[in-house]
Amino acid sequence: MDKKNIGFIGLGVMGSPMAQNLVKHQYNVKGWNRTQIDRAAPLCDRTLVTQALENGVKIVSTIEDAVKDADFVCICVSDVPDVNEVIFGEDGIVHFAKPETIIIDFSTIGTQAVKEINDKLRSNGLHFMDAPVSGGDIGAQNGTLTIMVGGDDRDFQTSLPIFQAMGKNIVHCGSIGNGQAVKLCNQVLASIHMMAICEAMELAKTLNIDPDLMIKVCSTGAAGSWALTNLAPKVASSDFAPGFMIKHILKDLRLVTESLENQTLPATDLATQMFQSVAELGGATQGTQAMIRAYQK
Numbered sequence: 001m002d003k004k005n006i007g008f009i010g011l012g013v014m015g016s017p018m019a020q021n022l023v024k025h026q027y028n029v030k031g032w033n034r035t036q037i038d039r040a041a042p043l044c045d046r047t048l049v050t051q052a053l054e055n056g057v058k059i060v061s062t063i064e065d066a067v068k069d070a071d072f073v074c075i076c077v078s079d080v081p082d083v084n085e086v087i088f089g090e091d092g093i094v095h096f097a098k099p100e101t102i103i104i105d106f107s108t109i110g111t112q113a114v115k116e117i118n119d120k121l122r123s124n125g126l127h128f129m130d131a132p133v134s135g136g137d138i139g140a141q142n143g144t145l146t147i148m149v150g151g152d153d154r155d156f157q158t159s160l161p162i163f164q165a166m167g168k169n170i171v172h173c174g175s176i177g178n179g180q181a182v183k184l185c186n187q188v189l190a191s192i193h194m195m196a197i198c199e200a201m202e203l204a205k206t207l208n209i210d211p212d213l214m215i216k217v218c219s220t221g222a223a224g225s226w227a228l229t230n231l232a233p234k235v236a237s238s239d240f241a242p243g244f245m246i247k248h249i250l251k252d253l254r255l256v257t258e259s260l261e262n263q264t265l266p267a268t269d270l271a272t273q274m275f276q277s278v279a280e281l282g283g284a285t286q287g288t289q290a291m292i293r294a295y296q297k
């Protein structure tokens, strides 16, 4: 089989392990990250670029280098302006990708943005799919992500082996933007779950119950969830390392609010306030499990 070439843009918490999994599945991967040096600063994750290099991703210094020979371009950056910048900026993908290249965006940026990007890329002879993910850094490392894809069926079928190198549950949700729509529902669920975890932990403390006992018992019953199993132990040990940063969940909840039409989601609003108050305590780059800090002020 021909080894396909992939350009991977954005080697952060998610992008770096995802690119490494593509290498494990025999793809030639050229990776580009905006910040290219390792800095030893606390909470600076550029060591992830080094990790990608050590695991077979060829690190290049321009987007042009990453995409000019690519059959597929994967993007995993932060927010709407960032995706627009790496695609349409002065040195962006659109200027260097070969005609017919399939561009897959794994960032969470909402439905409206991906529809606009799709229109512009199609008029430039390029293909585009939205493919936001769930499963956290652990899912990215283990290649077990849930991937919610929006776009043409033909592009989806062509790209399926790439998705399978990074994820386990890969669902074509429909036309462009539908992956983002399902992902925003996921973020509402995840945010309110985090509030439920924090409140159960606080109650356990009040009732003199060991939090680890509560987590162990409740995980096996009707209240069990991915978050209870994977994030509640981090809450119990005050391990606030990301994971999924509070600044990113606030971005996702902003995208949820922007999607609403004359509607309010009261529990989502409350979760947003809790995350916001932790961000104001300096926790924007901590994992979402740091929401507990809002209860302990």
Ligand code: NAP
Residues within 6 Å of the ligand: 010, 011, 012, 013, 014, 015, 033, 034, 035, 036, 045, 046, 076, 077, 078, 079, 081, 082, 083, 085, 086, 106, 107, 108, 109, 133, 134, 135, 136, 137, 243, 244, 245, 248, 252
């Ligand atoms: P991250 O660790 O903060 O990485 C963000 C990446 O985007 C970095 O490589 C950063 O480069 C790059 N970037 C940001 N703005 C850019 C710009 N204007 N131009 C070029 N590159 C830019 O974030 P992450 O956790 O990997 O998340 C990436 C996306 O996946 C987000 O949309 C997030 O919502 C989504 N997501 C994350 C998780 C999770 O658990 N972490 C789970 C599901 C989905 P620098 O290194 O230069 O800053």
